[in-house]
Amino acid sequence: xxxxxxxxxxxxxxxxxxxxxxxxxxxxxxxxxxxxxxxxxxxxxxxxxxxxxxxxxxxxxxxxxxxxxxxxxxxxxxxxxxxxxxxxxxxxxxxxxxxxxxxxxxxxxxxxxxxxxxxxxxxxxxxxxxxxxxxxxxxxxxxxxxxxxxxxxxxxxxxxxxxxxxxxxxxxxxxxxxxxxxxxxxxxxxxxxxxxxxxxxxxxxxxxxxxxxxxxxxxxxxxxxxxxxxxxxxxxxxxxxxxxxxxxxxxxxxxxxxxxxxxxxxxxxxxxxxxxxxxxxxxxxxxxxxxxxxxxxxxxxxxxxxxxxxxxxxxxxxxxxxxxxxxx
Numbered sequence: 062x063x064x065x066x067x068x069x070x071x072x073x074x075x076x077x078x079x080x081x082x083x084x085x086x087x088x089x090x091x092x093x094x095x096x097x098x099x100x101x102x103x104x105x106x107x108x109x110x111x112x113x114x115x116x117x118x119x120x121x122x123x124x125x126x127x128x129x130x131x132x133x134x135x136x137x138x139x140x141x142x143x144x145x146x147x148x149x150x151x152x153x154x155x156x157x158x159x160x161x162x163x164x165x166x167x168x169x170x171x172x173x174x175x176x177x178x179x180x181x182x183x184x185x186x187x188x189x190x191x192x193x194x195x196x197x198x199x200x201x202x203x204x205x206x207x208x209x210x211x212x213x214x215x216x217x218x219x220x221x222x223x224x225x226x227x228x229x230x231x232x233x234x235x236x237x238x239x240x241x242x243x244x245x246x247x248x249x250x251x252x253x254x255x256x257x258x259x260x261x262x263x264x265x266x267x268x269x270x271x272x273x274x275x276x277x278x279x280x281x282x283x284x285x286x287x288x289x290x291x292x293x294x295x296x297x298x299x300x301x302x303x304x305x306x307x308x309x310x311x312x313x314x315x316x317x318x319x320x321x322x323x324x325x326x327x328x329x330x331x332x333x334x335x336x337x338x339x340x341x342x343x344x345x346x347x348x349x350x351x352x353x354x355x356x357x358x359x360x361x362x363x364x365x366x367x368x369x370x371x372x373x374x375x376x377x378x379x380x381x382x383x384x385x386x387x388x389x
Contacts (some may be wrong), residue, residue, distance in 0.1 A: 078287050102225045160240035173264035175332045177222050178384035183215040187378025189233035189250060192347075193282065194372045202284040202316065202369035206247035209235035211376065213344075215256060228275050229256045229324075231346075233374065237283055243350035248315070252278035252322060252346060252373050263389070266332045268340075275325040280348060280371035282316045314357040322351035322373065328380060338382040347373040 188210040193203035211233025219225040230253050235248035254276015261269045328342030353370065354361045 081182045083284070084214075099138075104295045120197070138359040147371055153177075175255050175266055175335065176264055176388035177219060177260075177268075177389055178336070179219045179386040180229075181215070181217040181219060181225065181382055182383050183217065183380055183382040185213045185376075185378045185380035187211050187213060187233070187342070187344075189235060190375045190377070191235045191248070191282075192373040193251075193369055193373065196366040196369045197317065198269045198367045200369040202282055203276070205238040206282060206369075206371075209234040209247065209249075211378075212380070213376065217256070217258060219389065223260045225258045225260070227256050227258075229276070231278070231324075233376070235282075248280065248282040248371060250278065250280050250346075252276060252324065254278075254322070268330040268332065268338060270328060270330070271345075272324075272326040274326070274346075276324075277319075277321050279319045280374075281318055282318075282366070282369055282371045283367070284316055284366075289331060294312075314355055316368070316370055317361070318348060318350045318366070318370050319352045319354075320348050322346055322348045326376075330382060336384050338384070340380060342376075342378055342380040344376045345373070346375070357386045 188208050188212070190208045191206050193206055194200065196202070211231065212227065213231045215227055215229050217225040217227035231250065233250045235247035235249065252274075254274040256272055256274040258270050258272040323345040324344055326342060326344035328340055330338035330340035332338050348371070350370075352363060353365050354363050355366065356362075
C-alpha cells in the first residue's frame, strides 16, 4: 500500500519581495485621529453636528464684530465674570456646615485702683466768712463783724459710687472788734440739714464732688448798740442794785435770725490709702428768715434787726474723711 502526501506549492522569490513591499507601504503612515467634537454648555446633544458647527461659526462672527467696539469693556469685565461652576466643598450633596464659634472665657475685669466704700464720716475745719445786710436803721453792726472759725461734720451713706445721702451739722463763729480770729465775739452760725452729694469718679486717687444741703438754723450778729428800750429793760432787771447808774449806757445786744437755708459745697479729696481722704472744700450758704429777734441782757423779743442782719456765710477749709464697709 502506498501513501500520497499533498504537495506544497512553491513560492518564487519575486512574488515574496513584492508582497513585503506592499505591506510595508500600507502601514508606514497611520491615519490622523479625527477632531474631537465637545459640545458647549447648554447645547442640545440631540441636534446634528452641522447645527453646532453653524452656531459656533455665527457666534465667532458676532464676537469678532463686537471685539473692536467693546475692547475696554470686555477687558474690565473678564476679571469679574463668574466661574462656570461653584467650587465643591464638603463630603456630601449639602453644603458644609458653618463651624461653631469657639467659646472663649470672658476676659478678666480690670481691677479698680482705690475703690470706694459705702459709709463715710467726714469733718472739716473751716474759716467762716459772714454775709451781712442792712437792718431797719443801718448796717453799722456789719462793719465790725469779721471771719471766724467753724466745724462741719457729715455722715454719709454712699448708695452708688457716684451718689451719697446723709446728714450735716455746722457750727461756726464770727470775730468781733478787738477780738482774736478764734473768738466768736461777732456772732455765730448753726445749721442742720440733709445732704446729697454727687461724685465724679468711682476709682483712682482723686475724688471730686459737689453737694447740696437743705435744712434750718440760726444766725446771730452782735450789735453792741442799745436802744432806749434795751436800756430801760436793763434798768428794770437791776432795780435795787444800782441800776440807775447804768441808765443811758451802752448794753450788748444780739440780732438773731432763724429760718430755712440751703448750702452748696464742693471739693476734691485725695485718697490716703483705702480708707482715708483729705482735701480742700468750699461752700456757700444762704438764709430765708422766718423770725428775727433782738436779745439784750438775756431777754429776747421778736422785732426786726435794726443795725444789721446776717444773710448767710461762706466757708473755706480742709476736710478729712474716713470710709468703712466693703468696697463698691
